[in-house]
Amino acid sequence: MAIFDDIVGQDLALTVLRRALSAGAAHAYLFTGPSGVGKGEAAVEFAAALTCPDGGCGECDCCRRVREGIHPDVDVLSPEGTFITVDQIREINREVALRPFEARVRVYVILEAESMNVPAANAFLRTLEEPPPHAHFVLVSSQPEELLDTIVSRCQRVPFRRTPAPLLGRHLSERFGLSEIDATAFARVAQGDLAYGRRLASDPMAREWRLRLIEWARSIPGASTLDAENMLDEIFASVERQADARVEALDARKEADLGWAADARTRARVEKLHDQKVKRERRRAVNDGLEEVMRTLAGWYRDLAAAAMGADEAVLNHDYAYELQSEAFPGRVEAYVAAIDCARRATRRFRYNVDARCALEDMVLSIKEALL
Numbered sequence: 001m002a003i004f005d006d007i008v009g010q011d012l013a014l015t016v017l018r019r020a021l022s023a024g025a026a027h028a029y030l031f032t033g034p035s036g037v038g039k040g041e042a043a044v045e046f047a048a049a050l051t052c053p054d055g056g057c058g059e060c061d062c063c064r065r066v067r068e069g070i071h072p073d074v075d076v077l078s079p080e081g082t083f084i085t086v087d088q089i090r091e092i093n094r095e096v097a098l099r100p101f102e103a104r105v106r107v108y109v110i111l112e113a114e115s116m117n118v119p120a121a122n123a124f125l126r127t128l129e130e131p132p133p134h135a136h137f138v139l140v141s142s143q144p145e146e147l148l149d150t151i152v153s154r155c156q157r158v159p160f161r162r163t164p165a166p167l168l169g170r171h172l173s174e175r176f177g178l179s180e181i182d183a184t185a186f187a188r189v190a191q192g193d194l195a196y197g198r199r200l201a202s203d204p205m206a207r208e209w210r211l212r213l214i215e216w217a218r219s220i221p222g223a224s225t226l227d228a229e230n231m232l233d234e235i236f237a238s239v240e241r242q243a244d245a246r247v248e249a250l251d252a253r254k255e256a257d258l259g260w261a262a263d264a265r266t267r268a269r270v271e272k273l274h275d276q277k278v279k280r281e282r283r284r285a286v287n288d289g290l291e292e293v294m295r296t297l298a299g300w301y302r303d304l305a306a307a308a309m310g311a312d313e314a315v316l317n318h319d320y321a322y323e324l325q326s327e328a329f330p331g332r333v334e335a336y337v338a339a340i341d342c343a344r345r346a347t348r349r350f351r352y353n354v355d356a357r358c359a360l361e362d363m364v365l366s367i368k369e370a371l372l
């Protein structure tokens, strides 16, 4: 697959990146925009293009290994626990000065860059002020306002946007051969989140899980404390299962990954990259899973509000048009809006590292209260 072929609806960002590749890339970029639109994927593609001897053919072993996260000259970093720590950054600072293993460059992709804590950010700034000629940094953040200004000002900004629903729908129907009705429904439900749209389009389990969450959203007003606890148990078990499955799939490839290492030094490096990848993917699976819960709930109450106002065409969950019409009461719009706020507040708390179970428990209680 050619470089950037998998990124949908990001013309502006891709124009900036293609120009950078043909004119000579800067040392530091900052990819910004909402989560789920493909910033991280684009950062890895960009890293492949910088590393590939052909400038990003998308076909060679170099491109392939960068995409799989096992090229020794491309490092993809994400928070360990809550923060990107000063130890993680010190390691970059040490490594970056060394000669590349096999490419002409060393590329560091830093996901969730806003989670660098202050010591980490200050340590990173030192390298960013005087990067070695072969170094490139790609910072990725959906909350760039949390980054130090002194870091932001040294990066070239690359803006990503929500994927428009019609474009996403077209992409889903072409890629996965969906009917127009399904493609439109999934594109709307995904609300501009390319990754989630693709998951719904390709994975029957993801579709079933969405239905289960909608059932739950509908049942919260009448749920007992025990019902709520049981549902939360089910949610956390499901999220863990998804994370385990992702890790298992990666571990099964470990030996093949290591097969690329020509000597002991490279092998140690690739092994480390593999472990980093496993941690990153596990964390991502858990985060995606929990955010999906809150988003599905917010989407459902949003649809109740839309239906209550007679704005049926604005409904996201098209396949529930009938239920929405019969369950939405015009006099309850404010209560629905309050319930949406509860789900969104939970998402924010979760992003700010409030204990996930605690955030979800509070959310259920406050939604129940709002809908009383």
Ligand SMILES: [Zn+2]
Residues within 6 Å of the ligand: 052, 053, 054, 055, 056, 057, 058, 059, 060, 061, 062, 063, 064
């Ligand atoms: Zn290539």
